[in-house]
Structure formats: structure tokens, C-alpha cells
Amino acid sequence: MQQLADDSNQEPTPANCAALLIEVAPLVMRRIRKEMRQRTLLGLSVPQFRALNYLGRRPGTSLSELAEFLGLTPPSASKLVQKLVSYKVVARRVGQDRRRVRLTLTARGRAALDAARAETRQKLAESLEALSRKELVKLSASLRRLAEAFSGSEGDVGLP
Numbered sequence: 001m002q003q004l005a006d007d008s009n010q011e012p013t014p015a016n017c018a019a020l021l022i023e024v025a026p027l028v029m030r031r032i033r034k035e036m037r038q039r040t041l042l043g044l045s046v047p048q049f050r051a052l053n054y055l056g057r058r059p060g061t062s063l064s065e066l067a068e069f070l071g072l073t074p075p076s077a078s079k080l081v082q083k084l085v086s087y088k089v090v091a092r093r094v095g096q097d098r099r100r101v102r103l104t105l106t107a108r109g110r111a112a113l114d115a116a117r118a119e120t121r122q123k124l125a126e127s128l129e130a131l132s133r134k135e136l137v138k139l140s141a142s143l144r145r146l147a148e149a150f151s152g153s154e155g156d157v158g159l160p
Contacts, residue, residue: 035120
């Protein structure tokens with residue numbers, strides 16, 4: 001955190017902002033993961049939780065797409081999915097091409113993920129209550145702009 005304080009007088013160039021983002025993003029993600037894990041199914045590993053989040057955003061994902069997102073081999077992803085199926089939070093759906101299995105959240109999986117997200121949003125909001133209205137407006141605009149900058153050509157920002 002000392003590094004962040006030392007950088008506050010630096011010119012806000014793209015390089016300096018990138019350096020700050022590298023410092024801040026892991027702090028935010030660590031907090032989000034911690035809050036979400038505390039509010040979702042007990043015993044869920046980080047990769048399993050990431051899989052649920054991904055399937056929540058992209059229903060009908062193939063096993064290979066999920067494996068690529070998670071950075072796992074297809075056999076490892078298959079084992080992870082099997083565990084989520086046994087928890088009854090993910091369902092495998094066979095399409096017209098029986099070789100292509102599509103993964104979706106079950107109602108139980110969706111409910112658990114939605115509840116975890118809502119409770120996590122509340123906890124994060126509590127951390128942001130110290131900010132003034134003006135700071136919140138700036139933060140909101142900056143986060144939206146970051147989402148646009150990093151979504152690339154996908155157009156998949158998905159912000160409210």
C-alpha cells in the first residue's frame with residue numbers, strides 16, 4: 001500500500017495508470033473472491049467458483065471453452081464439472097450434435113450464485129461508503145471506462 005501512496009503525485013499517464021491497475025486489481029479481486037466464497041456453497045474451490053461465475057455469464061458453454069477460460073486441460077475441467085454436477089449446481093445438456101455437451105447452471109446453481117453476488121455487492125458497498133458522492137460518480141465513470149477499454153471488440157461489458 002505504501003507504493004500506492006507514493007504514486008499519487010505521479011503524472012496520470014497510461015503507463016502510470018497501468019502500473020497502478022496492476023497493484024489495485026489484485027487487491028479488489030482478492031476481496032471479491034473472499035466475499036463470494038464465504039457466501040456460496042461450502043467447500044467450493046476457487047476454480048469451481050470461477051466456473052460457476054463463467055457459466056452464469058455464458059450459459060451453454062462447451063467443456064473446452066470452460067477449460068480454456070480456467071486454464072485447465074479438458075480432462076481436468078471435466079473432473080471439475082463432474083463435481084459441480086454432483087453438487088447439482090451445473091447441468092450437462094446434449095445438443096443436436098451429441099458430441100457437443102453444453103454446460104448450464106441449474107436453478108440451485110443460479111440461486112446460489114445470485115445470492116452470493118447480492119451479498120458480496122452489499123459487503124463491497126459497505127467498503128465504499130466512506131467515499132463522497134463526487135468520488136462515487138468519478139469511480140463509477142472510471143470503472144465503466146475501464147470495462148470498455150478492456151472488453152476489446154467483444155462488446156461484452158455487461159454493466160448495468
